[in-house]
Amino acid sequence: MPRKTIVPENTVDELSILDEEGRADAELDPKMDRDSLLKVYQAMVKARTLDDRMITMQRQGQMGTFAPGRGQEAAQIGSVYSLRPTDWFAPSYRSFGAQMWRGWAIDQLMMLWDGYFEGFDLPEGINDLPFSIVIGCHVPLATGVAMAQTCQGTDSVVLTNFGDGASSEGDVSESLNFAAVHNAPIVFICENNGYAISLPFEKQTKIKSIAHRAPAFGMPGMRVDGNDILAMVSATKEAIDRARSGGGPTLIEAVTFRMEMHTTADDPTVYRADNEVARWTARDPISRFEKYLLASGVLDASIKTRIASDVDEEIRLGREKFKQRAKPNAQEVFDYMYAADMPPELKAQKNEYLRKLAARLAGKKLTPV
Amino acid sequence: MPKMNMARALNLALKQNLASDPTVVVMGEDVGVDGGVFRITKGLLEEFGPKRVMDSPLAEAGIIGTAVGMAAAGLKPVAEIQFSGFTYQAFHQIEQNMARLHNRSRGRYKVQMVMRAPYGGGIRAVEHHSESREAYWAHTPGLKVVIPSGPRLARSLLHAAIHDPDPVIFYEPKAIYRAFKEEVPEEPEAFEIGKARVVRVGSDITLIAYGAMIRPTLEAADDLEETHGIRAEVIDLISIWPMDTETLAASVSKTGRAVVVHEGPRSCGIGAEVVARINESAFAHLEAPVARVTGYDIHFPFFQVERFYLPDSEAVVESALEAVNY
Numbered sequence: 001m002p003r004k005t006i007v008p009e010n011t012v013d014e015l016s017i018l019d020e021e022g023r024a025d026a027e028l029d030p031k032m033d034r035d036s037l038l039k040v041y042q043a044m045v046k047a048r049t050l051d052d053r054m055i056t057m058q059r060q061g062q063m064g065t066f067a068p069g070r071g072q073e074a075a076q077i078g079s080v081y082s083l084r085p086t087d088w089f090a091p092s093y094r095s096f097g098a099q100m101w102r103g104w105a106i107d108q109l110m111m112l113w114d115g116y117f118e119g120f121d122l123p124e125g126i127n128d129l130p131f132s133i134v135i136g137c138h139v140p141l142a143t144g145v146a147m148a149q150t151c152q153g154t155d156s157v158v159l160t161n162f163g164d165g166a167s168s169e170g171d172v173s174e175s176l177n178f179a180a181v182h183n184a185p186i187v188f189i190c191e192n193n194g195y196a197i198s199l200p201f202e203k204q205t206k207i208k209s210i211a212h213r214a215p216a217f218g219m220p221g222m223r224v225d226g227n228d229i230l231a232m233v234s235a236t237k238e239a240i241d242r243a244r245s246g247g248g249p250t251l252i253e254a255v256t257f258r259m260e261m262h263t264t265a266d267d268p269t270v271y272r273a274d275n276e277v278a279r280w281t282a283r284d285p286i287s288r289f290e291k292y293l294l295a296s297g298v299l300d301a302s303i304k305t306r307i308a309s310d311v312d313e314e315i316r317l318g319r320e321k322f323k324q325r326a327k328p329n330a331q332e333v334f335d336y337m338y339a340a341d342m343p344p345e346l347k348a349q350k351n352e353y354l355r356k357l358a359a360r361l362a363g364k365k366l367t368p369v
Numbered sequence: 370m371p372k373m374n375m376a377r378a379l380n381l382a383l384k385q386n387l388a389s390d391p392t393v394v395v396m397g398e399d400v401g402v403d404g405g406v407f408r409i410t411k412g413l414l415e416e417f418g419p420k421r422v423m424d425s426p427l428a429e430a431g432i433i434g435t436a437v438g439m440a441a442a443g444l445k446p447v448a449e450i451q452f453s454g455f456t457y458q459a460f461h462q463i464e465q466n467m468a469r470l471h472n473r474s475r476g477r478y479k480v481q482m483v484m485r486a487p488y489g490g491g492i493r494a495v496e497h498h499s500e501s502r503e504a505y506w507a508h509t510p511g512l513k514v515v516i517p518s519g520p521r522l523a524r525s526l527l528h529a530a531i532h533d534p535d536p537v538i539f540y541e542p543k544a545i546y547r548a549f550k551e552e553v554p555e556e557p558e559a560f561e562i563g564k565a566r567v568v569r570v571g572s573d574i575t576l577i578a579y580g581a582m583i584r585p586t587l588e589a590a591d592d593l594e595e596t597h598g599i600r601a602e603v604i605d606l607i608s609i610w611p612m613d614t615e616t617l618a619a620s621v622s623k624t625g626r627a628v629v630v631h632e633g634p635r636s637c638g639i640g641a642e643v644v645a646r647i648n649e650s651a652f653a654h655l656e657a658p659v660a661r662v663t664g665y666d667i668h669f670p671f672f673q674v675e676r677f678y679l680p681d682s683e684a685v686v687e688s689a690l691e692a693v694n695y
Contacts, residue, residue, distance in 0.1 A: 088442075122477050129441065130473045137465045140431055144438020144446075151394060151420050151444060171462070174431030181426055336472040337511055339479045339534035343563055343611030 008215035015235050016225035020283055022291025030234045037298050038307070040081065040229060044073040044286050046311045047097030050106060051260065053315055054113070058264045066113035067094040071227070071259035072191055074285035076161065077101050078232020079189045079254070082240045083159055088127040090142035090160040092191075094258075095131065098161065102126050106318025107325060114326060117333075127156070135196075136162055136169030139188070143175040146184035146249070157243040159236070161189040165196025167210050176217040176251060185243035187236060188251045191226060193258035194280075198271035214251035226254030227285040230292075257283070330357050370552035375545055378520035378553050379409045379485075382527040383447060385557050387417045390445065393531060396423040397432055397449030397485075406451055407487060407546055429458035433484060437466040440536075441478040447531060453488035453540060454497030460505075467536045468511030480536045483527070488516075489581050489632050490679050491544030493672040500669045501580075501633035506538040507610040507642070513562055514538045514609040518583035520551040525560040526607065533562055542581035565613035567620065571602035574689050575620040577643055578630040579606040582680060586630050589685035597686075599693055609639055617643065618650035625656035626692040630680050635663040657695035660688040 017028045032040070051070050057063035069076060076098035080089055089102055096109060103123040112119025120130045129145070132138045142160035149156050166172050167190055179186050190210045194201055207213070214221020220242075224235045232254060239250035257280035261268050268277075293299035334342065334350040342350065359365065373381070386393045395410055395417075401424035404411030414422040425432045429450055436446040450456050456463065463484065470480050490499040506514045513535055517523035523541070530537040568583065569590050578586040583605050590601040602620050606612065621627050627647055629640040640661040647659050662680045670678050 117475065120473060120475050122474060129478070130470075132465055132469075132473070134461065134465050137434070137461060140434020140462060141438035141441065141466055141470070143431075144435030144440075145442045146438070147423075147435055148439040148442035148444050151439070152442070170428075171430055171434060174426070174428040175434070177426050177428065178431045178435055182423075336476050339471055339476065339481070343513075345611055345614065 010215040010218065010220045012209065012211045012214060012221040012223060014223045015231045016228055017230040017234065018225075018228045018288050018292055020288060022288050022295060024230060024292055028230075028234065030230055030237070032233065034298050037293060038303070040077055040233075041289060041293060041299065042307050042311065043077050043097060043101050044229070044289065045307055046100060046314065047073045047077065048286060049311050050096055050100070050109070050315055053319070054110070055260070055264060062114075063110065064114045065263050065265045067263045068260040069094050069096050071257045071280065071285065072193055073097045074229040074232050074289065075189070075191045075226035075254035075256045078229050079159060079161060079236050081233050082237040083157070085126045087156050087240075088129070088142070088145050088158040090129040090138050090145070090158065091131045092138065092162050092166070093131045093133055094163070095161060099128070102128055104128070106315055107321035110319065110322035111325060114322075116326060116328070118325070118329065136166035136171040138162075139166070139172050139175040140178070143179045143184060143186060146179060146186035147182050149185050150182065155244055157185040157187065157240055159187045159189065159240065161191055163196060164190060164192040164194070164201050164204050164210065165199065166190070167213070168204055176213065176219070176249070179249040180218040183246070183248040185246075186249045187239040187243055188249065189236070190251065190253045191256055192253050193256050195258055195262070195268075195272065197262045197266060200272075209253055211251060211253040217251070219249045219251060221251045221253070223253045223255060226256030227283045227288065229285060229289050256285070370554050372550040373520055373553050374547045374550050375517070375520040375523045375541070376407060376409055376547055378524040378551075379527055379541065380411060380413075381553065382524045382531070382557075383410060383413060384416070386528065386531045387413060387421055392443060393445045393447065394421050394423065394439065395447050395449070396425050396436060398425055398427055398451050400424060400449050405449060407543065409485070409541075410449065429455050430462045433459040433462040433467055436482050436484075437462065437470055437480055440480045440482045441470060445531060446482045448482065448484050450484060450486040452498050453486040453502065454500050456484075456486055463506070463512070464509055468509050471535065472511060479534050481534050483530045483537045483539050485527075485539045485541060487543035487546070488540040489542045489544055490669060490675050491581060493675070496669075496671070499672070499675065501631065501664065503538070503540055503609050504633055504638050507639060512536055512538055513611065514540070515562055515607060516540045516542065516580040516609060517607065518542065518580055518605050519545070519549070521553045522560060522605075522607065524553050525558045526562070528557050529559040529562050532559060537562070540580065544581045545584070560607070563608050563611040563613060565607055565616040566605045567602060567616065568605045569601065569603040571600035571624065573599045573601060573624055574626040574628065574693060575602045575604060575617075575624045576628050576630065576685060576689065577604045577606055577617065579609065580632070582630045582632060585680060585682040586685055588682035589689065592682060592686050593689055597690065599689065601689060606639075606643070612642065612646065614646045614650055617646055621647050621651040622654040625654050626695075627659045628662055628685060628688045628692060629659065630662045630685055632664050632679060634666045635661055636666050638663055657692040660692050662688050
């Protein structure tokens with residue numbers, strides 16, 4: 001036949017388990033145990049509370065510009081839920097919930113976003129990459145880490161998240177292609193939160209779902225309700241297990257919504273209507289999960305209150321620690337440039353800088369050597 | 370000692386490092402079955418297999434980005450970009466990750482990798498196959514940039530680059546891949562990154578060059594001596610960054626005059642940095658302004674006229690005479 005329709009080898013499933021009223025599809029419910037459910041719930045509440053607290057701090061001049069993740073808690077915590085500590089996580093910068101789940105301390109995140117380099121002292125015991133601020137540019141790194149696992153014969157997997165905006169970057173397409181060709185053990189999570197700063201998803205791409213790109217690159221794809229923690233846990237577990245058992249990469253689109261501003265420097269009222277935000281409020285990942293937990297008896301009013309106050313206390317302590325640590329260290333700006341001995345010209349520049357620094361800190365002008 | 374050309378010497382360095390260190394991997398476009406378009410990786414796939422010698426999809430940013438990830442995971446990738454003119458496709462990965470990951474992670478992740486790329490003119494190639502933009506990388510904090518000028522040095526410098534714990538840009542003067550042979554010892558040797566080399570001793574003027582420009586510069590030195598009785602010292606810079614200021618200063622302090630030679634565009638090029646360093650370290654000894662014999666601030670011309678663009682020995686002689694007669 002001269003002309004016929006050809007279909008890609010891989011298909012794209014859509015997955016949703018919890019409805020807006022918190023009712024779970026009994027067959028698809030991953031049936032997590034009580035402790036795990038409460039741990040996940042607490043992590044989601046913590047991520048949101050930290051966002052709120054840091055926005056207040058930012059407005060009071062006690063915090064730098066940062067990117068809140070309100071509304072994306074299920075997408076993020078669900079993504080990393082099934083990772084082992086020895087697996088690798090390459091986060092985008094809007095990843096508080098996932099990073100804290102992996103072991104990033106609150107004071108660490110505060111240090112980072114308030115302009116202290118020490119914020120990138122990565123937690124010990126886990127393999128996480130520091131994020132890069134340039135959109136999508138961490139995704140090839142994550143892919144390379146995954147390719148290295150194959151070379152080294154480990155059973156570790158890599159998970160990386162990025163946004164709908166990043167999906168337009170060549171880095172993301174190149175990564176999907178490299179990962180597929182090399183059958184790399186990696187899970188790509190596109191958190192489609194509806195907006196790249198001001199640009200809505202329908203102007204980012206003509207396709208209806210980023211997951212549709214998966215079969216085009218030769219890997220399975222899944223479009224998941226990103227505000228549904230059970231669906232996110234199920235989908236990513238399936239993808240992580242596949243990667244670990246040699247089945248190669250997966251692209252998951254987590255359909256979610258950025259309920260806050262892009263960063264604290266942004267005013268979303270300029271480009272989106274209140275009723276759009278209201279529509280998504282009804283699909284809030286935390287309240288849906290809460291309804292599910294209340295209906296199943298895992299959560300009740302007193303546990304909810306206790307979790308809220310535990311989270312408050314944890315963040316209060318984190319903030320205290322941050323305040324104690326938050327002293328600018330201007331001495332070390334040269335020190336991590338090279339792993340080898342510092343080249344002589346850099347050593348000379350460092351000495352010149354330290355002299356200037358000492359003089360400025362003493363409120364003096366430099367005296368000639 | 371076996372005699373070999375630079376292409377073979379580079380192949381030897383890769384082969385010996387693949388053999389001695391299981392974490393060394395080679396990757397890039399056509400580096401496997403094809404052995405690379407300049408055959409630098411010839412035979413490596415057959416010897417070390419596809420997990421160690423990886424044919425990459427045709428995507429330069431993907432090659433560099435994944436190589437940085439591999440380095441973070443403990444491998445030592447040697448990534449080939451087919452021509453230095455294609456590195457622009459990977460510019461952001463070189464700047465944002467290759468040069469920064471060690472610093473960004475506060476030392477947690479080393480980026481022990483090498484980006485190899487043929488550079489420079491003289492092979493009658495199409496557009497984007499002849500330029501010399503090493504200055505981009507020398508201007509990027511976090512990288513090291515080295516360029517060999519012959520077979521034995523190429524082998525020892527690549528060996529050193531693979532062993533260096535930091536990311537190294539390794540530019541190969543493609544015009545001399547097969548131009549001449551040298552004796553290269555079987556036993557691996559490493560040329561210390563950060564050092565220049567005096568390749569001809571003289572007393573009247575210092576000529577500074579690197580890569581494919583070493584040969585016309587040495588010819589100029591011969592001509593200066595034979596025709597004009599001027600004894601030129603020639604320095605092979607080798608390490609573009611870090612740059613061996615000490616060797617430059619010692620030579621210019623002795624000769625009082627200098628000419629710097631490179632193929633890349635003049636403005637804000639490596640020559641400008643050499644001039645600045647001589648100014649800072651040997652100003653009191655200078656008898657004449659330091660001259661630059663370089664490419665021009667234009668795009669590399671189409672190959673029918675490339676010989677007029679490239680610095681030649683006559684241009685070096687003319688500049689040297691001007692400096693001597695200043």
